[in-house]
Amino acid sequence: MPKLKMPANLPDPIINENAKIVLKRRYQKKDAEGIVYETTKELFWRVASAIAEEEGKYKNSSCKPASLARDFYDLMTSYRFLPNSPTLMNAGTDIGQLAACFVLPVEDDIEGIFDAVKHAAMIHKSGGGTGFSFSRLRAKDSVVGSTGGVASGPLSFLKIFNCATEQIKQGGTRRGANMGILRVDHPDIMEFIKAKERDGDLNNFNLSIALTETFMKAVEKKEDYDLVAPNSGETVGTLNAREVFNILVQKAWESGDPGIVFLDRINRDNPTPKLGEIESTNPCGEQPLLPYEACNLGSINLGKCYAKGRNGKDSEVDWDELKRIVHLSVRFLDNVIDASQYPLEQITRMVETNRKIGLGVMGWADLLYQLKIPYNSQTAVDLAERVMKFVHDESRSASKILAAERGAFPAYPESTFGEANLGPYRNATTTTIAPTGTLSIIGGCSSGVEPLFALSFVRNVMDNDKLVETNPFFEQAVKDVDAYSGKLMEEIAKVGSIRKMDHLPEELRKIFVTSMDIEPIWHLKMQAAFQKFTDNAVSKTVNLPASATKEDIWDIYWKAYEYGCKGVTVYRDGSKTSQVLCTGDGD
Ligand code: UDP
Known part of the structure; x- marks a missing residue:
């Protein structure tokens, strides 16, 4: 429980009607009978103080925990920035798991598969979402060495993950969310593409097909491509890339699933390739991670970064305010890493090695409305680039400042930053744009x-x-x-x-x-x-x-x-x- 005392003059947060319902239902603390005993002011102070207290252990820090807690409180209750749901729910509580995004490996043996089911259950219970690649699993009907029988394939196991998720409510509030990914060159790809064709099937999963450059080139040229057995590395068949792409499109047209991810592109941006290859993203696709990696997210409400121009007439983005918010938010998210307790030792190790954070934005449509710029215009697209470049550059500069105070992320020397002599940075990644499904309700803003x-x-x-x-x-x-x-x-x-x-x-x-x-x-x-x-x-x-x-x-x-x-x-x-x-x- 946080030790910092709530200041006597702390103002009450102003909460919109929809947010009141959501906060009460999911975020404010309840007793054993389910009666809410935490006020919204106590909620935001619990989070602000728990995250600010982490500052105390850094001797070279430029901030004092007590004043930082107040800054974090003001940042959140003015809805300029909100951390992801697990941080709001669990910071300063016994659960203490604060990250929204996890990726778990699924190994090609029964023990490995059921380890992943168990680990996912633990993560769901604490409010996180999990992503898995099923690409390592041998294809349906291939031989199982130890028994001489045949394997049942990725899809049959996916159903077990789905069923386990169904039974575990996250802290009594919501069900877990999952991402299931299969490489397009896996022999069971056609079955996987059609896995959600009946409404309600695999309802706790988003599915995405991992498309490779080789595949996309084959689509372009209407050529065949190879299917590769993951356990032996042998080519076991071919499919016509254009036909597979067409069926993928057909299924997405029917039900929205599956989505697609460009795996080679994701790995080109992997900041720590020496620590492994990225195989999957989190449930909503915005956070690619290495196996056993987790990431906490936070979003800046751009709708609050609008300013009347200096002449009092023209409107513009309040760049100074945006810069201030970015710097404070990066410090917040880096502290979240320290404050968070992860359900598995392997996850703690990976998170502490890379210290990834995902600062993003919400309220973008609200900002455009205020600036009177139509979303569907080149002016809006150009501004999007300008705004995100600014957020990204400032987040990197904030991460650099933190590295000077606290040290670089431990994998820095072997990362792409280290090798290019770009850093040191405190975090292997700083930016991610989340869907902000619930945060946008709390912030009363447009989502993501x-x-x-x-x-x-x-x-x-x-x-x-x-x-x-x-x-x-x-x-x-x-x-x-x-x-x-x-x-x-x-x-x-x-x-x-x-x-x-x-x-x-x-x-x-x-x-x-x-x-x-x-x-x-x-x-x-x-x-x-x-x-x-x-x-x-x-x-x-x-x-x-x-x-x-x-x-x-x-x-x-x-x-x-x-x-x-x-x-x-x-x-x-x-x-x-x-x-x-x-x-x-x-x-
Ligand atoms: N997430 C989850 N369960 C949910 C909603 C979200 O596990 O019901 C995770 C998932 O990894 C998702 C991420 O949280 O990609 C961010 O989602 P969002 O921004 O909508 O969450 P919020 O912080 O607004 O609740």
Whole structure:
């Protein structure tokens, strides 16, 4: 439990109505009867003080724990920055596991497989999500040496992981999330691509196919490519790359699964190749990690980094404020590594060796609304690059400052930074763009770098609670043009978008676009712009209307490759029976 005393003059946080429900349900501490006994002020102080206390052990630190705790408290309660959910839930408690993202190896033997099931269960219980590559498992029907029988293949084991996840609720609040990855040259790839074709199958998994450069070149040239047995390294067959790609697209069109990740590209950016190869990402794809590695994330709310120009008229990004937030957030996230207790010794070792952190952004659509820049414009894409380059450069400079105070990450000498004499840095990676599914509710902002799903909508959260949300910047803008009426808002909540509302001013309709109004290409251009200056990856879903065709998805998957993305996920409206966000009445 934190030792720093709560200052008497600490202000109460201002919490929006939706956040109150979420915080109470998931984050505030409860007694054995399930009664919430922690106030939101105590919650944020618990986190701020637990993370700031870590500062005390660094003798050369430029910050004092007590004043740092106050800075962290203000940073979080002004919703300028929030750490990932496990940090908010567990910092300063007995659980103490603070990271959202883990990758576990799955070895090709029964013991290894069931070790991974057990380790995943431990991680889920503490609020983390797990990613696995099943690529090391021998193919279905190949020989099992010790018994003379035949192997049942990756997919049969995946079902066991899925079932185990189903039974473990994370701290009594949510189910674990998983990523399952298979290399495109694994002999069972076709079965894997079709694994989620029935709605509800493998419901605790996102699936992604790891595409290689060799495969993508073969798609381009319509050539065959080799399938390789992972246990022997032998070529055991060939498939036509274009046909596999087409089926992949077909399945993604049907249900959104599987997504794709570009494995060679991910490994090209692996800062510590001598420690191993990256085989998988975390559940939502934004965090590639080595086996047994974990990473804690945090997100800056860009909507809070808007400033009126010096002339009082033009609006711009408040770069000074953004810089201050980045530096404080990097210190916060680096301290989280020390404050966190990991469920396995191997994980503790890996985390302490690389000290990866993932600072990202949310509220991007909110910032664009304030700047009156349409999301689907080159101006927005250019600004995305500028903003993320700034965040990234400043995060690196903050990591350098920390290295001077506390030392570089231990693997630094053998890392790509060390070899190029770039550092020393405190962290092997500093930037990741997370989906911010719950953080954005707490912060009352648009999620990650996504456009708004709808200007006004009903959100289904946990156990069928329904939250009605209207974007505050939109509400204000409508009031400003004097077109506000309750009836209008009702109308908008039904359809989500104002694109077709001719009676509203054109400028308003151009600026206040939603994900469904935006041509898929802009989703991708935006993802690529942020990826350009992100160490890890960018969580982004290309949302498509129900009418989108297979050709549209083909094009998106291909362009994601051309644009330098590390992966991509699509979602066609209505292609799953239950979706997290929906317009209309939420049913
Ligand atoms: N995550 C998880 N279970 C969930 C939601 C998220 O394990 O129900 C993990 C997963 O690794 C995901 C990461 O947390 O990729 C970040 O997700 P998000 O930003 O949506 O989480 P938040 O911090 O907003 O809860």
